[in-house]
Amino acid sequence: DKFVEVKNLKKVYNNGHEAIKDVSFSVKKGDLVCLLGPSGCGKTTILNILAGLLSPTSGDILFDGKSVVKTAPKDRHIGYVFQNYSLYPHMSVLQNVMFPLVVGKNKKPKAEAKKIAEKYMKLAQISDLADQRPHNLSGGQQQRVAIARALVGEPKILLMDEPLSNLDARLRLKIREEIRSLVKEVGITTLFVTHDQEEALSIGDKIILFNDGVIQQDDLGQNFYLKP
Numbered sequence: 702d703k704f705v706e707v708k709n710l711k712k713v714y715n716n717g718h719e720a721i722k723d724v725s726f727s728v729k730k731g732d733l734v735c736l737l738g739p740s741g742c743g744k745t746t747i748l749n750i751l752a753g754l755l756s757p758t759s760g761d762i763l764f765d766g767k768s769v770v771k772t773a774p775k776d777r778h779i780g781y782v783f784q785n786y787s788l789y790p791h792m793s794v795l796q797n798v799m800f801p802l803v804v805g806k807n808k809k810p811k812a813e814a815k816k817i818a819e820k821y822m823k824l825a826q827i828s829d830l831a832d833q834r835p836h837n838l839s840g841g842q843q844q845r846v847a848i849a850r851a852l853v854g855e856p857k858i859l860l861m862d863e864p865l866s867n868l869d870a871r872l873r874l875k876i877r878e879e880i881r882s883l884v885k886e887v888g889i890t891t892l893f894v895t896h897d898q899e900e901a902l903s904i905g906d907k908i909i910l911f912n913d914g915v916i917q918q919d920d921l922g923q924n925f926y927l928k929p
């Protein structure tokens with residue numbers, strides 16, 4: 702039941718900085734796993750390596766038992782929600798969400814792409830924003846667009862990098878509940894990166910505590926509290 706498996710992963714950047722030092726962990730199918738650790742500890746580096754945006758210095762990554770280190774990003778079936786959302790500013794919400802479906806060699810006819818996009822916009826509660834441009838949306842709304850766009854391709858795995866960090870405290874609580882219900886409803890395996898311990902405890906099925914390029918503790922469970 703190791704749906705995602707990271708084995709002895711290392712990443713040394715070109716400037717010699719060793720960001721990831723021999724990291725191994727696995728994620729079960731359908732689980733929402735939080736990777737918890739302070740800023741600069743290597744969390745984004747791990748997500749970028751999983752997504753294929755960055756190659757590891759050594760180590761292996763398996764999806765469903767198959768190594769993907771040589772697989773191109775578009776063939777990994779990953780949905781990625783970036784910290785700053787990275788929406789396309791010149792496109793409407795609908796066009797943003799449809800985008801992954803209308804490019805590339807497996808692109809779908811417009812009408813079909815629109816139908817799928819509308820399904821995920823409904824799940825993300827942004828149906829009424831279809832014609833808006835990203836700059837007219839609040840942080841929380843942009844966040845939902847990014848999530849809908851990450852899900853339309855029906856990826857096997859969803860990666861979320863500090864998706865709540867740009868939201869105010871009140872909205873953060875609301876949206877994290879919504880993210881949890883959404884990923885559970887879709888049933889997608891999710892790796893959620895955060896530096897916020899309380900957030901990780903509230904949203905994760907499992908927490909991996911990460912610091913300075915190494916795993917300090919795997920599966921903290923819900924009884925764990927860091928000392929203040």
Ligand code: ADP
Nearest residue numbers: 712713714715716717718720741745754755756
């Ligand atoms: P790579 O190993 O991926 O080739 P590079 O050293 O060439 O990495 O840097 C890639 C990008 O990351 C560059 O745009 C660089 O400015 C940026 N970068 C370099 N050092 C850091 C750092 N300490 N933190 C974040 N980004 C960095």
Ligand code: ADP
Nearest residue numbers: 714716718720739740741742743744745746747
């Ligand atoms: P986190 O997501 O936990 O904040 P990152 O994975 O972004 O951490 O960065 C881990 C470490 O690697 C940091 O010290 C960062 O400065 C450094 N780093 C990130 N990107 C690069 C790069 N391209 N070149 C050199 N160092 C980098």
